[in-house]
Amino acid sequence: MPEQSTPASPLDVPEGDPFGPHNLPYGVFSTADAPERRRVGVRIGGHVLDAGAAALALGSPYAQLLAQPSLNPLLAAGRTAWRDVRRALTAWLTSPAHREDIEPLLHPLGAVTLHLPYEVADYVDFYASEHHATNVGRIFRPDGDALTPNWKHLPIGYHGRSGTVVVSGTDVVRPSGQRKAPTDPAPVFGPSVKLDIEAEVGFVVGTPSELGRPVALADFRDHVFGLSLLNDWSARDIQAWEYVPLGPFLGKSFTTSVSAWVTPLEALEAARVAPPVRDLPLLPYLDDADDEDPGGFDLRISVAINGQVVAEPPFAGMYWTAAQQLAHMTVNGASLRTGDLYGSGTVSGPETGQRGSLLELTWNGRDPIELAEGKRTFLEDGDEVTLTAWAPGPDGTRVGLGEVTGRIVAAG
Amino acid sequence: MPEQSTPASPLDVPEGDPFGPHNLPYGVFSTADAPERRRVGVRIGGHVLDAGAAALALGSPYAQLLAQPSLNPLLAAGRTAWRDVRRALTAWLTSPAHREDIEPLLHPLGAVTLHLPYEVADYVDFYASEHHATNVGRIFRPDGDALTPNWKHLPIGYHGRSGTVVVSGTDVVRPSGQRKAPTDPAPVFGPSVKLDIEAEVGFVVGTPSELGRPVALADFRDHVFGLSLLNDWSARDIQAWEYVPLGPFLGKSFTTSVSAWVTPLEALEAARVAPPVRDLPLLPYLDDADDEDPGGFDLRISVAINGQVVAEPPFAGMYWTAAQQLAHMTVNGASLRTGDLYGSGTVSGPETGQRGSLLELTWNGRDPIELAEGKRTFLEDGDEVTLTAWAPGPDGTRVGLGEVTGRIVAAG
Numbered sequence: 001m002p003e004q005s006t007p008a009s010p011l012d013v014p015e016g017d018p019f020g021p022h023n024l025p026y027g028v029f030s031t032a033d034a035p036e037r038r039r040v041g042v043r044i045g046g047h048v049l050d051a052g053a054a055a056l057a058l059g060s061p062y063a064q065l066l067a068q069p070s071l072n073p074l075l076a077a078g079r080t081a082w083r084d085v086r087r088a089l090t091a092w093l094t095s096p097a098h099r100e101d102i103e104p105l106l107h108p109l110g111a112v113t114l115h116l117p118y119e120v121a122d123y124v125d126f127y128a129s130e131h132h133a134t135n136v137g138r139i140f141r142p143d144g145d146a147l148t149p150n151w152k153h154l155p156i157g158y159h160g161r162s163g164t165v166v167v168s169g170t171d172v173v174r175p176s177g178q179r180k181a182p183t184d185p186a187p188v189f190g191p192s193v194k195l196d197i198e199a200e201v202g203f204v205v206g207t208p209s210e211l212g213r214p215v216a217l218a219d220f221r222d223h224v225f226g227l228s229l230l231n232d233w234s235a236r237d238i239q240a241w242e243y244v245p246l247g248p249f250l251g252k253s254f255t256t257s258v259s260a261w262v263t264p265l266e267a268l269e270a271a272r273v274a275p276p277v278r279d280l281p282l283l284p285y286l287d288d289a290d291d292e293d294p295g296g297f298d299l300r301i302s303v304a305i306n307g308q309v310v311a312e313p314p315f316a317g318m319y320w321t322a323a324q325q326l327a328h329m330t331v332n333g334a335s336l337r338t339g340d341l342y343g344s345g346t347v348s349g350p351e352t353g354q355r356g357s358l359l360e361l362t363w364n365g366r367d368p369i370e371l372a373e374g375k376r377t378f379l380e381d382g383d384e385v386t387l388t389a390w391a392p393g394p395d396g397t398r399v400g401l402g403e404v405t406g407r408i409v410a411a412g
Numbered sequence: 413m414p415e416q417s418t419p420a421s422p423l424d425v426p427e428g429d430p431f432g433p434h435n436l437p438y439g440v441f442s443t444a445d446a447p448e449r450r451r452v453g454v455r456i457g458g459h460v461l462d463a464g465a466a467a468l469a470l471g472s473p474y475a476q477l478l479a480q481p482s483l484n485p486l487l488a489a490g491r492t493a494w495r496d497v498r499r500a501l502t503a504w505l506t507s508p509a510h511r512e513d514i515e516p517l518l519h520p521l522g523a524v525t526l527h528l529p530y531e532v533a534d535y536v537d538f539y540a541s542e543h544h545a546t547n548v549g550r551i552f553r554p555d556g557d558a559l560t561p562n563w564k565h566l567p568i569g570y571h572g573r574s575g576t577v578v579v580s581g582t583d584v585v586r587p588s589g590q591r592k593a594p595t596d597p598a599p600v601f602g603p604s605v606k607l608d609i610e611a612e613v614g615f616v617v618g619t620p621s622e623l624g625r626p627v628a629l630a631d632f633r634d635h636v637f638g639l640s641l642l643n644d645w646s647a648r649d650i651q652a653w654e655y656v657p658l659g660p661f662l663g664k665s666f667t668t669s670v671s672a673w674v675t676p677l678e679a680l681e682a683a684r685v686a687p688p689v690r691d692l693p694l695l696p697y698l699d700d701a702d703d704e705d706p707g708g709f710d711l712r713i714s715v716a717i718n719g720q721v722v723a724e725p726p727f728a729g730m731y732w733t734a735a736q737q738l739a740h741m742t743v744n745g746a747s748l749r750t751g752d753l754y755g756s757g758t759v760s761g762p763e764t765g766q767r768g769s770l771l772e773l774t775w776n777g778r779d780p781i782e783l784a785e786g787k788r789t790f791l792e793d794g795d796e797v798t799l800t801a802w803a804p805g806p807d808g809t810r811v812g813l814g815e816v817t818g819r820i821v822a823a824g
Contacts, residue, residue, distance in 0.1 A: 332666040
């Protein structure tokens with residue numbers, strides 16, 4: 001028999017790969033031969049490690065947290081466990097001593113199905129980009145101040161529907177609902193004609209908190225496990241008619257897409273940045289001026305429609321940090337549960353090409369954008385939206401965030 | 413030994429008892445000798461039947477649904493199962509043939525601990541009383557129209573925090589937060605000084621629905637299992653400062669109290685009433701004018717502070733029905749999960765003594781009410797609020813709803 005060349009190991013991830021061993025995001029996958037058996041996976045390059053099987057094979061004490069159909073047990077285990085498990089995974093995936101045990105437990109990304117990686121408890125959405133809020137204010141309230149008087153005093157947020165959070169790749173059915181233009185005599189019903197993207201970052205709570213006990217700014221990393229990209233699909237016409245006085249409801253609740261991969265905060269040490277200078281003094285529970293942890297993350301997001309990049313929103317410029325959002329969300333004593341998810345709000349930068357929604361990019365349809373397929377004001381049936389992002393990693397590397405995709409399907 | 417008189421059986425419920433065998437609400441309880449063992453219970457008079465134990469003792473096929481620590485399996489089983497289980501329970505609790513088996517499985521109400529009876533999935537709160545919405549509009553927007561232009565076209569609602577829904581009897585910690593009077597130069601932080609009641613009815617979803625598939629008005633009873641009283645505690649000062657533009661958040665999310673007892677819709681057949689005549693034509697998905705099921709429920713609510721009744725809001729006058737709320741909530745394709753809970757919104761009638769919040773009863777503090785302990789504008793620490801209600805039952809009986817109580821505890 002002719003001599004075969006040794007195939008490259010999936011563990012030999014090329015230098016510069018944003019999913020190298022410095023990243024190691026967590027997800028939940030299944031394989032075609034056992035579609036019902038969901039398992040915790042860790043992404044390494046173009047492969048997924050069956051983390052529970054690895055823990056069992058190596059006699060690891062973390063098998064109990066990893067040999068599970070969901071990330072929830074790991075999320076609930078707390079910060080010390082998160083650190084220890086990450087250390088163990090790093091050793092398994094980089095030490096030659098483990099190579100023989102680990103290699104058979106790697107599945108090519110293209111051969112697995114990825115699932116929603118955790119059970120979403122409560123879902124909250126914030127509104128933390130000054131550029132986004134200013135743009136929206138100018139569009140919807142052209143005669144008033146762009147920002148409401150409370151905007152720079154507190155991170156404005158509201159609860160969304162956790163039951164309709166779906167994993168990347170899930171089709172998005174165009175929602176129907178009521179809309180009414182100011183000049184219409186009465187509302188009309190039909191499929192939304194202003195279906196939009198909201199490019200956001202979602203933060204996933206691991207450690208719960210007690211009812212009646214606020215979580216301080218400094219305790220952010222004790223509670224939040226990691227983050228992922230999030231697309232808070234929005235039907236602008238439905239939202240505009242319904243949202244006064246109690247806020248967005250059906251204009252948002254039909255679907256929210258999250259990445260299949262949760263990037264642990266520990267992978268984002270090199271991405272820490274200070275938030276922008278705040279214009280107004282903050283109440284003590286939100287005042288991060290002297291905090292050791294600056295609170296911001298330098299994430300460079302890219303928004304593509306049908307493969308064509310339409311915006312590159314910079315997360316580093318968000319006015320409110322995730323730590324401030326957590327402190328605010330709990331300052332009234334509201335408790336946290338494992339699996340709570342909160343979105344940053346649409347990420348928009350100061351430049352036109354940095355806006356995280358079509359509402360802003362087309363100025364509510366006034367200035368269509370050009371795609372290869374033609375002009376777009378809002379999304380059309382068949383459009384596929386993909387959010388991707390990376391952050392600075394250690395030693396000049398990049399940390400890739402898992403993508404979020406969704407294709408628009410005609411209203412049923 | 414002297415002859416003992418036979419004690420009355422707990423099954424001999426006095427005539428006129430609103431928790432007689434025509435009612436049979438479901439809850440979850442534990443006993444002092446096994447505090448960790450939560451069990452489905454059915455209330456009969458002043459006792460609780462261990463429903464799972466009864467099903468097992470009688471060899472019932474419903475043991476699988478009832479021998480559980482939560483109502484969720486029963487909720488998920490669907491309408492046919494709900495009917496069959498109710499029939500079985502009625503037989504067990506009324507037939508002399510079962511008396512000997514059943515009596516030992518009854519626990520006096522005072523000897524059990526009641527728990528949150530189901531795992532709350534998503535929590536939505538509506539705003540469906542025209543009297544309440546008009547009063548609130550007049551108080552908060554004195555220079556504008558009391559009702560927003562959308563109010564009579566759609567049941568306005570928003571998502572709340574499901575993780576802070578608690579069972580009746582749980583203390584309510586006064587929330588702290590930001591507030592700002594129009595004349596204040598900047599917001600201040602501290603315990604709410606306008607802590608309020610919202611007397612509502614909560615509807616509990618049993619049968620889930622599929623993402624992308626609206627639930628029609630006529631399918632309400634296929635999805636909603638039952639209802640209970642609900643107190644959506646509200647911090648009016650926090651709410652007033654935060655709620656523009658994205659709706660209530662921390663002013664509501666600290667605690668929502670629900671009754672320990674869920675009354676099945678089947679117990680409320682005699683309480684069906686037609687909703688008020690609507691002023692404006694409704695879009696087809698909300699139009700119930702020709703529906704066989706009128707959609708309303710004649711529930712007479714009573715609001716007491718420290719035992720003194722301060723209001724008697726009539727549920728029959730709600731402008732929007734629970735069926736319309738369900739149809740609206742799903743018309744955009746949002747799916748339902750077992751355990752979804754939605755509140756009617758504060759129940760207020762046209763009369764002063766029928767208002768379901770202190771905001772309305774005291775006109776935002778302008779007209780204090782008199783209690784034995786002194787005047788009240790909003791709730792003080794130590795105040796205990798109790799909601800009770802009854803509905804017309806078969807043959808002139810009354811169907812009691814389980815009470816909702818909560819005591820205000822000083823901010824931590």
